[in-house]
Each structure stands twice: as structure tokens, then as C-alpha cells.
Amino acid sequence: MREQMATRTREQLRDYLFGTLMPTDRGAWPADEASLFDHGMDSLRLMQMLVYVEETLKVRLPDEEVTPERIESVNSLVEWIDSRR
Amino acid sequence: MNVDSLHSLLENAANKHGHRIAVEFSESQITYSELLVRSSRCATVLQEVGAGPGKRVAFCYRKSVDAIVTMFGIIRTGAAYVPIDPAWPAERMQAVVDDAGISIWTGSANPPAGVTGITTILVDFENPELQAGGDRNRIGSMSGPAPSPERGVANILYTSGSTGRPKGVEITTKSLMHFSKWAAGFLELTAEDRIANHAPYNFDLSTFDIFAAVRVGATMCPVPESIKMFPYQMAKFIADRRITTWYSVPSALIMMQLRGKLPEHDYSRLRHVIFAGEVMPKSALQSLARELPQASLANLYGPTETNVCTCHACTAADLADDGPLPIGRPIDDTLIWIVDANGRPVARGEAGELWVAGPTVTTGYFGDADLTSSRCVPAPNGVGHCYRTGDRVRLRPDGVLMFEGRIDRMIKCRGHRIEPGEIEAALHRHPAVKQAAVIPLADPVFGSRLKACIAAREGMPLGEPELIAFCKPLIPAYMMPDIWHFMDALPQTDRGKIDLQSLVRDNSRPSASPPGPTP
Known part of the structure; x- marks a missing residue:
């Protein structure tokens, strides 16, 4: 069950990040371990992503826990989000 | 105090406050005496490769102690420093190198492949081997009075250009001396102050953090790049580093106000919060005033070409209504x-x-x-x-x-000055683009977001991914449009020009989801 949820989170997050939020070439979405900072993550997009996670995925992400390490990649984000469920 | 050049500001600070910390960054720090010595040694190295009056030296640094050492080293030679953002695409870097006639490059890393025709000087005084007696320690300090830069130009700041190429604004020693003197007086800065440095070096805001601090012997505290996107970390930085003076674009302050949990931190040392570069929304200002009651708030105004030219110290009356904040009165x-x-x-x-x-x-x-x-x-x-x-x-x-x-099309986005013409010029280099226009969309936090309206040539299908990939090497990330809209043809005026007003009118709906914390 937990694994299924993580997979779903990953799919939703990838769709949002690379399909909507980031200036990403749709034909070449970055790998899950790739640095989001190298693919256009900036302050505005970070704020938008936090709102997306809180409103769509219904997971509250405490401001004090938002660190470079946690939003480094899709992998680190999924791990963090799942730990907050 | 008898000072007549930027370097003499440093000499004066070293004489009066030599033991005081000039720069404190991460775990590193350097006193004013050390800054004077190291920057003079850096100047010797730069002189050996030809730096001096009439020369422009590329300055490509993220925040660090070495960056400040190198900046004063360049100033010491009489050359002008030309800040280059390490995040720029190589093509933009090369455009600036070519435009400014740069032959010497300083930085903490080699320039990217594709940037050519330069001698590279990598300054790394933090390297323990160098500190322990490497080659650099055998280099003598540049002696004699610091030569004046040619035509008094201390640095050249490149901003977005409407013709498709960035333009270099000449900033004179006179400008920086006058501005830092006014600012130090206006804020009553002293050697006890600790001044954050949030803006990148290619933003004119950073000249306050550096030259006003040196003028009074205060401590510069550069904000690490690694936390600049993180409102809580920045808010914590101000408290932990006992910052007394903070200067940034409003969007950085708004981010901290929204998600920095300001009331959790101890801001008893914070005396001044000043902002410039874009319009500060009144609601955000009112919240800041509530959460930072001990700090004075001031709105500074001025394009890069004028440095700061007007100032408004926020009053209770400003906070009492919802009208726009004044940009104030002219400075001295x-x-x-x-x-x-x-x-x-x-x-x-x-x-x-x-x-x-x-x-x-x-x-x-x-x-x-x-x-x-x-x-x-x-x-x-x-x-x-x-x-x-x-x-x-x-x-x-x-x-x-x-x-x-x-009165023209320039857009301010998170403090960046963006000429839509520069983005449109990049888009028009794509063979399938027939028409392109970039317009601003109002954003409650970040001022504006960018929307590109595109019409493709007949029989040449075109999509967002292809254009993003095409533009990436041509324009900085902050210029990449957030929204892409493909049309059969862009609306035109009676005279056959693209009807920008019509495009803006059609897109003036408020954004659906302003970024803010979930209640």
C-alpha cells in the first residue's frame, strides 16, 4: 500500500514538475536522481511546488524542513513527502 | 575621513578597523587588514597579466570571501570589473566578454567551454595549501597609490537589451563613492553593523552591501547561494548571523514573510530592512512591519543607470492605507x-x-x-x-x-530587468518562428511572470519543448517564459505591428494559484 502510494506520488510529481512547472524539454524529462536545480528550479517554482504538494497531494511540508537536500531531486522529494504522510 | 577612491575606502577601513571582520561567509572570515593585503597580492597577479586602467576584467563569482578579495584586487589595479553571473549560458558570457573587450577572466572556476579569448586567473585564498606557503604567498603586494580607472569607470553591469544583446552600464567610482556615503549617513551605519549581501554581484544592489560596509568598517555577510531559494533558511540566516541591515528585492522579503516564520526568530539586532528593484506590494509591507517592528523600512528607487536616486523611509501613514508606496524624494x-x-x-x-x-x-x-x-x-x-x-x-x-x-516594454521579474525584445530575438532565431511576442502577467508575489505568444510558419509545427530547448543556451533561466501560448497568428495593429496591448488585455486575468502557505 505504502509502495503504491509512493509510486503514485512520484508519477504525479513528475507530471507536475516536468509537464507544467519547469522549463523542461518534454522529449527528455530528467531522471529521478537528476538535480532539479540544474533543470530550472528557482525561488518562484519552489513556492509553486510547495503549494502544489500541499493542495493537490494534501501533504503539509513544514517551512523549516524545506532544505536544498530535500528538494534536490524527484527521489529526495518523494522520500520527504512520503515521510510526511 | 579623507578618501577619494574605492580602494582608499578599503585602506581607510584597514587603518581604522584592521582587526574587525570585513567579510564573514559560511565558516570563513577575513579582517580588514587581511582583505587589504590579499587584495593587493591579487592585484599583483592581475597586473602581471595586463590588468590596469583602461582594461575590463571579468568577475565570475558566486558569493565567497575570495570574490570580495578579487573585486578589490581588480579595483586596486585601476581596471574595471565586469560581473558575470556563473549561471548565465555560455553564449551570453561570450557576448559580454566580446562587448566589453575582456581579456582577463577571474573566478572560482574556469569559464565554461565556448568562452574563449581570455586569460583565466583563479583566485582561491581559501585553499589551505596556498595559505600554508604555496606560490601565491610568495607574491608581493602591489605597491604605490591605486591608479584611477579610465574615465572613472569602476565596473560595468550588463542588463537585458531590447535589441537582443545585453548592454553594459558604466558605473563610475564617483557614483559608488557618492551612493555609499549617502547610504551610510542615511542609515547611520557604523563599524558595529553587520550587512547582509543578498543580491548577486551583477545587480547594482550589491554595491550597497559592499561599499557602504567598507566605508564604515562594517562586516559584510554574503548570503550563501544554497539558501537563497529557501525562505526559512534565509530568515534564520538573518537571525543567526545577527544581521543589522538587510537589502534585497521585495520578492525575497515577501518569500520570507510568507514562509520564513519570521515571528519564530530573534531579530533584536535588525535595524534596517531596505528594498529596491521592483514594486513592494502594500499588503506585504504591512505584514513585514508587523513582524519586524524594531526595523526601519525604506524603499530605494533607481535603475542601474542612476544607482539609487530616490528614497522613501516608510511611515505609519504609509502602513495605514492600501495605496501604492512612494518612491520618495531625490537623495543628496x-x-x-x-x-x-x-x-x-x-x-x-x-x-x-x-x-x-x-x-x-x-x-x-x-x-x-x-x-x-x-x-x-x-x-x-x-x-x-x-x-x-x-x-x-x-x-x-x-x-x-x-x-x-x-513608458516602454521593460518588465521587472523578481528584481531582474527584462527586455522582452531580448527574448523575442532569441525566439526569432528559430527557423519555424514566424511571430513572437513576450508579455508580462501580473503576479502577486513576484511582480511579473513571462508569457510567450508564438505563431509558427506554415507547415512547420512547433511546440513548447522545442522552443525551451532552443532558447536555453541563448538566454538566462530567469528570462525563460513561464507560459507558452501558440496561435495561428498574433493580433496586429492597423499599421501591421504586433498588437501587444491586445495580447496583454486578453491575458490580464489574475493568476489562479498565488504561491503561499496552506492555511
């Missing part, structure tokens, strides 16, 4: 005119373009006499020249200036 020795389209002063209370004259105003654009003569025009009082800001302002009955927008 600055003259302003509000003029109509023919350059004639408007009647008091009418709106017009702001023209500015004074010691902080640029001498022009490096190597571009035509652009210089179009923007830097004879002052209406017949004395010297003034700069046409392109900003539309109005004088309020009480004598303060109100900003009312642009």
Missing part, C-alpha cells in the same frame, strides 16, 4: 525632472517620464555611443547630462514621487 545632490513626450516638464501633479541628473548617474553604455546619446541627454537645466529612466512617475502634493509604471 540628485536632480529630477518629470517630463512629457517632448522632454518638457509637466505641470505639478501630472504624470510624465522621470529624468535624473547627479553624481550617481551613469556615463553611458560601454561601447555604444548611439544608445548612450539616446538615453543620456542634456539636462533640462543646461548643466551636464541626465538619464531618461523610462519610468512614468507623478509628484504627490506633499512632494514625494509615485511610480506609475513604464
Whole structure:
């Protein structure tokens, strides 16, 4: 069950990040371990992503826990989000 | 205090406050005495490869102690430093290198492949091997008085250009000396102050953090790049580093106000919060005033070409209503005119373009006499020249200036100055693009977001991914449009030009999801 949820989170997050939020070439979405900072993550997009996670995925992400390490990649984000469920 | 050059500011600080910390960054720190010695040694290295008056030296650094050492090293030689953002695409870096005639590159890393025709000097005084007696420690300090830079140009700041190429704004020693003197007096800065440095070095805001600090012997505290996107970490940085003076674009402050949990931190040392570069929304200002009651708030105004030219210290009356915040009154020795389209002063209370004259105003654009003569025009009082800001302002009955927008297409986005023409020029390099227009979409936090409207040539299908990939090497990330809209044809005016007003009108709906915390 937990694994299924993580997979779903990953799919939703990838769709949002690379399909909507980031200036990403749709034909070449970055790998899950790739640095989001190298693919256009900036302050505005970070704020938008936090709102997306809180409103769509219904997971509250405490401001004090938002660190470079946690939003480094899709992998680190999924791990963090799942730990907050 | 008898100082007449930027380097003499440092010499004076080293004489008076030699033991005090000049720069504190992460786990590193350097005193004013050390900064003077290291920057003089850096100057020797730079001189050996030809740096001096009349030369421009690329300065490509993220925040660090070495960056400040190198900046003063370049200043010491009499050369002008040209900040280059390490995040720029190589093509933009090369455009600046070519435009400024740069032959010497300084930085903490080699320039990217594709940037050519330069001698690279990597300054790394933090390297323990160098500190323990490596080659650099055998290099002597540059001696004798610091030569004056050619035509008094201390640095060249490149901003977005409407023709598709960035333009280099010449910032003079006189401008930086005058501005830092005014700022230090206005804020009553002392050697006890700890001044954050948030803005990148290629933003004119950073000149306050550096030269006002050195003028009084205060401590510069550069904000690490790694936390600049993280509101809580930045808010914590201000408290942990006991910052007394914070200067940034409003969007950085708004982020901290929204998600930085300001009330959790101890800001008892914070005396001043100043902002510039874009419009500060009144609601955000009111929240900041509530959450930082001990700090004075001030709105500084001025395009890169004028440095700061007006200032408004926020009052209780400003906070009591929801109207726009004034940009204030001219700073010392600055003259302003509000003029109509023919350059004639408007009647008091009418709106017009702001023209500015004074010691902080640029001498022009490096190597571009035509652009210089179009923007830097004879002052209406017949004395010297003034700069046409392109900003539309109005004088309020009480004598303060109100900003009312642009008379041209320039967009401010998170403090970045963006000429849509530069993005459109990049888009038009794609063979399938027939028409392209970039327009601003209002954003409650970040001022504006960018929307690209594109029409493709017949039989040449085109999509967002392809254009993003195409533009990435051509424009900085902050210029990449957030929203892409493909149309059969862009609307046109009677004269056959793209009807930008119509595009903006059609897109003036408020954004659906303003970024903020979930209640």
C-alpha cells in the first residue's frame, strides 16, 4: 500500500514538475536522481511546488524542513513527502 | 575621513578597523587588514597579466570571501570589473566578454567551454595549501597609490537589451563613492553593523552591501547561494548571523514573510530592512512591519543607470492605507525632472517620464555611443547630462514621487530587468518562428511572470519543448517564459505591428494559484 502510494506520488510529481512547472524539454524529462536545480528550479517554482504538494497531494511540508537536500531531486522529494504522510 | 577612491575606502577601513571582520561567509572570515593585503597580492597577479586602467576584467563569482578579495584586487589595479553571473549560458558570457573587450577572466572556476579569448586567473585564498606557503604567498603586494580607472569607470553591469544583446552600464567610482556615503549617513551605519549581501554581484544592489560596509568598517555577510531559494533558511540566516541591515528585492522579503516564520526568530539586532528593484506590494509591507517592528523600512528607487536616486523611509501613514508606496524624494545632490513626450516638464501633479541628473548617474553604455546619446541627454537645466529612466512617475502634493509604471516594454521579474525584445530575438532565431511576442502577467508575489505568444510558419509545427530547448543556451533561466501560448497568428495593429496591448488585455486575468502557505 505504502509502495503504491509512493509510486503514485512520484508519477504525479513528475507530471507536475516536468509537464507544467519547469522549463523542461518534454522529449527528455530528467531522471529521478537528476538535480532539479540544474533543470530550472528557482525561488518562484519552489513556492509553486510547495503549494502544489500541499493542495493537490494534501501533504503539509513544514517551512523549516524545506532544505536544498530535500528538494534536490524527484527521489529526495518523494522520500520527504512520503515521510510526511 | 579623507578618501577619494574605492580602494582608499578599503585602506581607510584597514587603518581604522584592521582587526574587525570585513567579510564573514559560511565558516570563513577575513579582517580588514587581511582583505587589504590579499587584495593587493591579487592585484599583483592581475597586473602581471595586463590588468590596469583602461582594461575590463571579468568577475565570475558566486558569493565567497575570495570574490570580495578579487573585486578589490581588480579595483586596486585601476581596471574595471565586469560581473558575470556563473549561471548565465555560455553564449551570453561570450557576448559580454566580446562587448566589453575582456581579456582577463577571474573566478572560482574556469569559464565554461565556448568562452574563449581570455586569460583565466583563479583566485582561491581559501585553499589551505596556498595559505600554508604555496606560490601565491610568495607574491608581493602591489605597491604605490591605486591608479584611477579610465574615465572613472569602476565596473560595468550588463542588463537585458531590447535589441537582443545585453548592454553594459558604466558605473563610475564617483557614483559608488557618492551612493555609499549617502547610504551610510542615511542609515547611520557604523563599524558595529553587520550587512547582509543578498543580491548577486551583477545587480547594482550589491554595491550597497559592499561599499557602504567598507566605508564604515562594517562586516559584510554574503548570503550563501544554497539558501537563497529557501525562505526559512534565509530568515534564520538573518537571525543567526545577527544581521543589522538587510537589502534585497521585495520578492525575497515577501518569500520570507510568507514562509520564513519570521515571528519564530530573534531579530533584536535588525535595524534596517531596505528594498529596491521592483514594486513592494502594500499588503506585504504591512505584514513585514508587523513582524519586524524594531526595523526601519525604506524603499530605494533607481535603475542601474542612476544607482539609487530616490528614497522613501516608510511611515505609519504609509502602513495605514492600501495605496501604492512612494518612491520618495531625490537623495543628496540628485536632480529630477518629470517630463512629457517632448522632454518638457509637466505641470505639478501630472504624470510624465522621470529624468535624473547627479553624481550617481551613469556615463553611458560601454561601447555604444548611439544608445548612450539616446538615453543620456542634456539636462533640462543646461548643466551636464541626465538619464531618461523610462519610468512614468507623478509628484504627490506633499512632494514625494509615485511610480506609475513604464513608458516602454521593460518588465521587472523578481528584481531582474527584462527586455522582452531580448527574448523575442532569441525566439526569432528559430527557423519555424514566424511571430513572437513576450508579455508580462501580473503576479502577486513576484511582480511579473513571462508569457510567450508564438505563431509558427506554415507547415512547420512547433511546440513548447522545442522552443525551451532552443532558447536555453541563448538566454538566462530567469528570462525563460513561464507560459507558452501558440496561435495561428498574433493580433496586429492597423499599421501591421504586433498588437501587444491586445495580447496583454486578453491575458490580464489574475493568476489562479498565488504561491503561499496552506492555511
